[in-house]
Amino acid sequence: MTIKRLEEIPPLDPEAAIPFYRQIYDRFRGAMAGGMLKPGDRVPSARALAKELGLARGTIEAAYSLLVAEGYIQARGQAGTIVTPNLDLPTRAASPPTTPDSGIAVPSFRPDSILPFQMGLPALDRFPRKIWARLGARCVRAMQPADMVHPPVAGLPALRAGIAAYLQLSRGISCSPSQVFVTSGYRHTIELIAHSLLKAEDSVWLEDPGYPPTRELLGHLQIEPVAVPVDGEGMVVADGTRLAPRARAAVVTPAHQSPLCVSLSLPRRLALLDWAARNGAWIVEDDYDGEYRYVSRPLPALKSLDRDGRVLYAGTFSKVLLPSIRLAYLVVPETQVGRFEQITQAFAGGSPELTQAIVTGFIQEGHFARHIQRMRKLYAERREATAAGLDSVLGRHMQIDSQPGGMHLILRLRGRQSDRRLVERMRKTGLYGEALTDWTAIGDGPAALLLNFTNIDSRSTAESLGRRILSLL
Known part of the structure; x- marks a missing residue:
């Protein structure tokens, strides 16, 4: 109350x-x-x-x-x-949401709902709430006056050290705590990079299809996004060189391409690093869910191959812990630490210190590594169950891509169905989904549904949800 x-x-x-x-x-x-x-x-x-x-x-x-x-x-x-409890008072009708002339709602890439198949959510039912509550209570009890002032804008030193140690062991990235900058999420990370290393009218390679908010954010900063095609080996570096050889940066998702989930091949990785070194360009490695690979061990980060200091590594706690904590991090080349400290002081306000302290304890006590291991096993099981359940119901209408990892499925629509219109119908019935065509630069291309499986607990649940989708076809 x-x-x-x-x-x-x-x-x-x-x-x-x-x-x-x-x-x-x-x-x-x-x-x-x-x-x-x-x-x-x-x-x-x-x-x-x-x-x-x-x-x-x-x-x-x-x-x-x-x-x-x-x-x-x-x-x-x-x-x-x-x-009065149970008061039944008619409420004012909310204004209807505006939609484009096509009648298809503009997709949201930061929804605040919890719907079946909702993208970007980890398994909320398996989050270790008791451990989190214990750590939170301990941090609150230990709070001193020095903890109540403005937080360090680059992040708590203990958290930066914990992230650096984790990346060294799990992702093969050698970095010092001073190279780690704690941010409030992916958008903040990209904004920090743009203010530090780019300027208006610069061009940046982006994967196509790729994460739409990146294009939108760079557009607001007057930076030109260059759509570079993606195939079975990831970003086609040769196409990027042909389209914009003097681009100042490239944003890539090497572990699991977002959204196609293919991995950037070793020849492509080396070609991308060579392009950046020769042209003095930057590579932003967005490793949003690299921990979740099911056919083998997680791939080494692109950053681990960087010998010329051209790769900036962006990670997040949203996919492995909770989106609501609003914590991510960026590892910058050692030569750029001073520049990023300067820009961080000017633009960043710092993330809540209490939240950072809880995450620090979660890492230091080993809960973070154990949680990732448990989720990797759970997601492999849930992916298999969800794919099997949906295929048994929707197999005549859709084909599920075979993917090595990630947190969502790709259902290719057969025939001439519109993925955007199907997603719109799903949203109206309480199901979440994203249309692959919304992830392309020109809003065109093969039609497919993007469906998160991390919160689907069984094959029977997937079959039941699949029948709801079938009724909308």
């Missing part, structure tokens, strides 16, 4: 003919109808509200008496006054 902030509710009008007690009554009625006050929410005491509004307490009590008499609020003694 919460006490609502009164500034969210329309102010009183001293010039109105309606008396103050009635304005307060209308004010609360409107807040309930608008959804700002919900059944069970606590409302301010008459004394507190009178003090805040500068009115006589009797005026507030008159308004509250009228609300009580009509059943809108209830006085609970020392527990305070609350909106």
